[in-house]
Amino acid sequence: xxKGKLFVISGPSGAGKSTVITRLLKQLNNVYFSISATTRxxxxxxxDGVDYHFMKKEEFEKLIDEGQLxxxxxxxxxxYGTPAKPVDQKLEAGYDVILDIETKGAEQIMxxxxxxxxxxxxxGSFAILEERLRLRGTDSEEKILKRxxxxxxxxxxxxMYDYIIINDRVETACDEVIAIITAEKCKTAGRLHYLKxxx
Amino acid sequence: xxKGKLFVISGPSGAGKSTVITRLLKQLNNVYFSISATTRxxxxxxxDGVDYHFMKKEEFEKLIDEGQLxxxxxxxxxxYGTPAKPVDQKLEAGYDVILDIETKGAEQIMxxxxxxxxxxxxxGSFAILEERLRLRGTDSEEKILKRxxxxxxxxxxxxMYDYIIINDRVETACDEVIAIITAEKCKTAGRLHYLKxxx
Numbered sequence: 100x101x102k103g104k105l106f107v108i109s110g111p112s113g114a115g116k117s118t119v120i121t122r123l124l125k126q127l128n129n130v131y132f133s134i135s136a137t138t139r140x141x142x143x144x145x146x147d148g149v150d151y152h153f154m155k156k157e158e159f160e161k162l163i164d165e166g167q168l169x170x171x172x173x174x175x176x177x178x179y180g181t182p183a184k185p186v187d188q189k190l191e192a193g194y195d196v197i198l199d200i201e202t203k204g205a206e207q208i209m210x211x212x213x214x215x216x217x218x219x220x221x222x223g224s225f226a227i228l229e230e231r232l233r234l235r236g237t238d239s240e241e242k243i244l245k246r247x248x249x250x251x252x253x254x255x256x257x258x259m260y261d262y263i264i265i266n267d268r269v270e271t272a273c274d275e276v277i278a279i280i281t282a283e284k285c286k287t288a289g290r291l292h293y294l295k296x297x298x
Numbered sequence: 299x300x301k302g303k304l305f306v307i308s309g310p311s312g313a314g315k316s317t318v319i320t321r322l323l324k325q326l327n328n329v330y331f332s333i334s335a336t337t338r339x340x341x342x343x344x345x346d347g348v349d350y351h352f353m354k355k356e357e358f359e360k361l362i363d364e365g366q367l368x369x370x371x372x373x374x375x376x377x378y379g380t381p382a383k384p385v386d387q388k389l390e391a392g393y394d395v396i397l398d399i400e401t402k403g404a405e406q407i408m409x410x411x412x413x414x415x416x417x418x419x420x421x422g423s424f425a426i427l428e429e430r431l432r433l434r435g436t437d438s439e440e441k442i443l444k445r446x447x448x449x450x451x452x453x454x455x456x457x458m459y460d461y462i463i464i465n466d467r468v469e470t471a472c473d474e475v476i477a478i479i480t481a482e483k484c485k486t487a488g489r490l491h492y493l494k495x496x497x
Contacts, residue, residue: 261485278477
């Protein structure tokens, strides 16, 4: 059996990562969606192992020290990151693994895992991105402008990624991600064993 | 508008190239299937520009001299080949172009066009290939064994290709080729222009 493949889906805030991934997971079998670990307190309604793996700070720092995180970051005193072990176990078992990661974390993973397939999601234009951020209605004007400026910086690094998906229609974006997953599994290296003479 | 992409579909005789491609062309828009040129006489029912571009020997040799063929070969005194011009015109106009080429021709194209995306079709095992060649009922036992030996040689070069499709079910094989075409169009290089700030 072939090992699974690791797919990193990233892009600026407002690109629609979680909408695309939610739809994706409904359409795909044999795919594992990696859940992040965090040291922050669970919010009302959040469940351990569903929304996040909630961890004590010491546990998380142990993972850092042992190099057992694919990526991590610290925000306002809390850690967030992706433990390597559950991802590797699923890959070994033949599952494809999908990570939803902000761009800094995605860069860490690309550096650590050259075999990871990276997909950058973008809404199609900065005007659409701005509209989406406003429609959310959760951010102040200042925060919206900050997110937009941040998105422009993040887009400059999009050439590091293997694929770019323009998420102007979630159905199309989703179909394209599925096509990428299918195509990556057709890559020659993973299929040469079918051509051996003993077959 | 983006230029189209060039897809080379190859594989041993009996892999099912033409069955897959016929099905593919029914499902895809914006795709041009390249027709080979030949200097042999049209057979009963064959139409110029549909089955082949029928050419005089001098015309074909002029194309060879001017380097205007993506690939060519000579069989029992006749030339067969792929003129570059109609392919390039379609690519420039934004069409994807699909070529159905035997493996030697595919190697010529890969050498000449590093941007070509190459797909190797294989029936899944040599036992299945043998069965298919027998089911055709057109070849002598000697010819079947010769084709099988040839297929084993061709499969050793499959690692030169970008993708391998196992054609054990034509529907799946066709879906995989379509996924490859879709995914290749999502490759970063062709989409970076969407991320420019003026957008």
